[in-house]
Each structure stands twice: as C-alpha cells, then as structure tokens.
Amino acid sequence: MSKLCRFPGGVHPLYDGKDLSAGEAVRCPPLLPAYIVPLQQHLGQPGEWVVKKGDTVKKGQLLAKATGLLCVPLHAPTSGEIAAITTCPGPAGTHVPAVELRGDGRDEAAATLEPIPAWESAAPETLRDRVRDAGIVGMGGASFPTHVKLSPPPNKRIDTIILNGVECEPFLTADDRLEIEATDAVLTGARIFQRILGAARVVVAIEHNKPDSIRAMRDRAAAFGVEVATLPVRYPQGAEKQLIYAVAGRKVPAGALPMEVGCLVQNVGTAAATAAAVLQGQPLIDRVTTITGRPVANPGNWRLRIGTPLKDALAFAGGVTGEVAKILFGGPMMGMAQSSLDVPVLKNTSGILLLGPGEVSPYTSGPCIRCGACADACPMRLNPSDLGIYIENERFAEAEAASAMDCIECGACAFACPTRRPLVQHLRRAKAEIAANRRAAAAAAAAKK
Numbered sequence: 001m002s003k004l005c006r007f008p009g010g011v012h013p014l015y016d017g018k019d020l021s022a023g024e025a026v027r028c029p030p031l032l033p034a035y036i037v038p039l040q041q042h043l044g045q046p047g048e049w050v051v052k053k054g055d056t057v058k059k060g061q062l063l064a065k066a067t068g069l070l071c072v073p074l075h076a077p078t079s080g081e082i083a084a085i086t087t088c089p090g091p092a093g094t095h096v097p098a099v100e101l102r103g104d105g106r107d108e109a110a111a112t113l114e115p116i117p118a119w120e121s122a123a124p125e126t127l128r129d130r131v132r133d134a135g136i137v138g139m140g141g142a143s144f145p146t147h148v149k150l151s152p153p154p155n156k157r158i159d160t161i162i163l164n165g166v167e168c169e170p171f172l173t174a175d176d177r178l179e180i181e182a183t184d185a186v187l188t189g190a191r192i193f194q195r196i197l198g199a200a201r202v203v204v205a206i207e208h209n210k211p212d213s214i215r216a217m218r219d220r221a222a223a224f225g226v227e228v229a230t231l232p233v234r235y236p237q238g239a240e241k242q243l244i245y246a247v248a249g250r251k252v253p254a255g256a257l258p259m260e261v262g263c264l265v266q267n268v269g270t271a272a273a274t275a276a277a278v279l280q281g282q283p284l285i286d287r288v289t290t291i292t293g294r295p296v297a298n299p300g301n302w303r304l305r306i307g308t309p310l311k312d313a314l315a316f317a318g319g320v321t322g323e324v325a326k327i328l329f330g331g332p333m334m335g336m337a338q339s340s341l342d343v344p345v346l347k348n349t350s351g352i353l354l355l356g357p358g359e360v361s362p363y364t365s366g367p368c369i370r371c372g373a374c375a376d377a378c379p380m381r382l383n384p385s386d387l388g389i390y391i392e393n394e395r396f397a398e399a400e401a402a403s404a405m406d407c408i409e410c411g412a413c414a415f416a417c418p419t420r421r422p423l424v425q426h427l428r429r430a431k432a433e434i435a436a437n438r439r440a441a442a443a444a445a446a447a448k449k
Contacts, residue, residue: 005249007242009379010234011412017171017332018209021292024300026177029316031103035077035307036088037063039097041347042137043144044070051099055082058110060283063099072135072145075283076101077305079108089340091329091349098344101307113281124196127278131196134277135284135347140164140175140238140267141330143348146274149264150196156259158197162247163190163204165213165268166231166238169331172351174288175268177301179206179213182272187217187224189271192278197264203227204268205247207237235333236410240265242379254406269350284347291317293354295324304345311341313352325360328353333411366419374413374423380406384413384423391426396433404430 297318328335
C-alpha cells in the first residue's frame with residue numbers, strides 16, 4: 001500500500017447527518033402502480049424511444065436505444081403497459097421527455113441480456129459491451145456513461161482503479177450500506193473493471209467514519225486481490241481528482257482526465273451494478289437511494305426503481321413529521337433543490353434530503369471581505385473571491401483566465417464564506433457563459449473556412 005496523501009483545501013462540516021440513516025439495512029419497497037421514466041439519465045446525447053403508447057413491456061426490456069458513443073440505453077423498471085409518451089419535471093427544474101409505464105403487478109422479467117458467469121476469461125470487449133448494453137452510468141452523481149470511461153485510448157494505460165466508497169457528502173449513506181450488504185458484488189464489479197482495463201492495482205477507498213464498511217471490505221478484499229484504503233474525513237474527498245491524489249499521490253493536470261495519470265475512478269454503486277449486469281444479465285433499473293433528513297419519519301436507504309416519483313419515495317419512508325423547508329436530490333453540499341413532488345428517481349439519484357425550517361436560512365449575501373476563507377477551502381486551489389467579483393460584473397473572459405472552468409462545484413467555498421456569498425451559483429453561471437462563448441467562437445471560426 002502506497003502512502004496516503006491529503007489533498008489541499010476542503011472543509012469538514014461539524015454534523016454530517018449520517019447517523020439518521022446509516023444503521024438500517026436497505027429496504028425494498030412494494031411495486032408502484034406506475035413509474036415515470038425520463039429519456040435521458042446520463043451525461044451525453046439522449047437516446048431514442050423504441051416503444052410507443054399501448055406497447056406492453058417486461059421488466060428490463062429496452063425502452064430507448066443508444067444513439068451514439070456518449071449515450072446508453074434505457075430499460076423498463078417493471079412489466080406493464082406504456083400509458084403515454086409524455087414529459088415530466090426533471091431534477092433541474094425543466095420538463096423532460098419521459099414515458100409513463102403503468103405496471104401490471106406481475107413484475108415479469110425479460111430475458112434480454114444473457115449472464116456471463118465465466119467473466120474472468122471473457123474478452124474485455126465483451127464485458128465492456130455488457131456494461132454499455134445494461135445502461136450503466138456513474139452512480140455517484142455525474143452519470144457519465146461507464147463504458148466510455150472503460151474505453152481509454154490505446155496510448156493511455158490505466159494501472160490503478162480506485163473504487164470510490166468515500167461518500168463524503170453529508171447525510172448520504174447509500175454507498176455505506178452497499179459496502180456492508182453487497183460487499184462481494186462491489187468487489188466483483190471492481191475485478192470486472194480490472195479485467196476490462198488490465199490494471200495492476202485495485203483500491204477501494206473509504207473514509208474513517210464508516211467503520212462497518214471498512215470491516216466488511218477488509219474481511220473480503222484479500223480474496224479478490226483488492227486493497228482497502230481508509231482516509232481521514234474531509235469534504236470533498238470523493239471528488240475524482242482529490243481522491244486520486246489521496247490514494248495514489250498523483251496530481252491530475254488542470255483540464256485533464258484521470259487517465260492522464262494512469263487512474264480510473266468508479267463509484268461502488270457502479271461496480272455493484274456492473275456485477276449484476278455481467279453475472280445476472282440485469283440492466284440498470286434500480287438503485288439504492290438514501291431518504292433522510294430530520295423531517296422524514298423513517299430515514300434510511302431504499303432500493304428504488306428508476307422512475308419512482310419523489311412523492312412515492314417519501315411515502316416509502318413514512319412521509320414527513322413536520323414542516324419541510326427544502327427538498328434536495330443529493331446531499332446538502334452539491335444537491336439540487338426540487339420544486340415538484342413529481343420528479344422521478346434517476347440512475348444518479350444518490351439521495352433525497354429534506355431540511356426543516358431551522359436548517360435553511362433565508363437567503364442573504366454580503367460583500368466580499370477578502371478574508372481568504374474560500375481560497376483556503378477550495379480543493380482546486382482557485383481564488384473564488386476574485387472569481388465571484390469577475391462574475392458579478394460579467395467579466396467572463398477574466399473569470400476564464402482565472403481558471404473558472406476548473407471549478408468542480410463542490411460548494412466548499414460557499415460553505416466557508418462568512419458573508420454567505422453565492423459563489424457556487426456564480427461559478428456555475430460563469431462556466432455556462434464561458435462554454436457558450438467557446439461554442440460561438442468555434443462556430444464563427446468554422447463559418448470563415
């Protein structure tokens with residue numbers, strides 16, 4: 001085991017909220033009468049529907065096919081009838097294309113993917129294709145198509161695979177429970193990644209505040225030839241570049257991908273889903289999601305079908321016991337606030353967090369006092385103070401020159417700011433403006449040719 005490193009910056013919230021949901025085993029809720037399944041649940045181009053209103057489908061049957069490299073297929077969460085090709089509220093606040101699947105109560109599975117029991121001798125291409133055909137994406141939040149991450153160029157050799165079991169986001173415990181309850185599935189998925197890439201080293205990284213996960217993984221890791229790295233608690237330790245530095249001591253250059261330093265990072269949920277796809281022929285149609293917060297009657301973790309409406313997910317957890325001030329998809333640092341209870345669970349929905357009135361303060365923001373707290377907290381070594389001022393004054397070229405595009409939107413700067421400046425929102429706006437300006441410049445250059 002190489003020496004562990006501490007990444008620069010970061011913060012440590014005094015209360016992480018994990019005690020609310022960590023102690024309960026993952027629960028499987030009853031079938032719903034209907035699911036709303038959005039078309040695009042991954043980073044990249046959307047797929048294309050292969051079903052129409054009135055079609056009958058079985059669980060795991062294809063709903064939408066992939067339309068390009070940066071795309072994955074979508075599968076039915078249960079058996080039933082396509083009631084409508086429609087739209088639904090998405091987590092980002094806009095309506096998105098979706099299908100309404102009315103279940104028949106039988107939950108009859110389609111035999112669409114053949115299991116690959118002898119995966120250890122299977123060709124890497126066969127395993128990579130299975131990951132793609134099962135619709136697997138990064139389940140830690142980014143939802144990047146996993147088969148693309150497993151397809152580095154021939155000149156980019158991956159020698160280290162890191163399974164991200166850190167789960168540094170406060171309140172969330174879905175990965176923690178997976179590490180405890182599905183240890184062998186997580187480790188098998190890691191070995192499948194190793195088979196695909198030919199990496200020499202596989203490491204599962206877990207923070208110290210998950211002793212049961214650490215114990216479960218250490219009890220089984222040696223049998224799989226996998227290392228377990230335990231890390232001090234520090235947010236955002238689960239961010240890709242920070243985790244690579246902490247575990248492998250390698251710095252990913254600005255604007256570069258982990259493969260530039262011979263590393264690949266995958267979430268433990270992605271690994272478990274990969275094992276199910278290979279060993280059981282099961283496409284990605286459900287996931288473990290934390291439902292938590294003080295207003296929740298029975299906080300815990302549930303294996304939710306993709307397409308479960310938020311209101312039904314909350315009902316599984318017993319509903320709410322008091323006033324709710326905010327509902328987030330994800331955790332309090334990087335989660336996205338929701339305005340509708342009809343938003344469905346997606347492949348990357350790691351958590352549903354409810355906050356009470358005492359946990360959400362009215363929005364106020366003061367001027368920058370140049371204290372430097374944001375710069376100390378930034379794990380990317382940016383200066384959010386200067387960036388925020390550039391962005392408030394719409395000086396996006398200066399923000400770009402100051403490396404705004406390197407921001408990982410972890411929220412550490414805003415958390416540390418004593419005057420509560422909306423630094424993450426500023427930087428998200430800047431990145432969108434800079435990207436739009438770059439596209440316009442490229443289009444103008446192409447038009448001149």
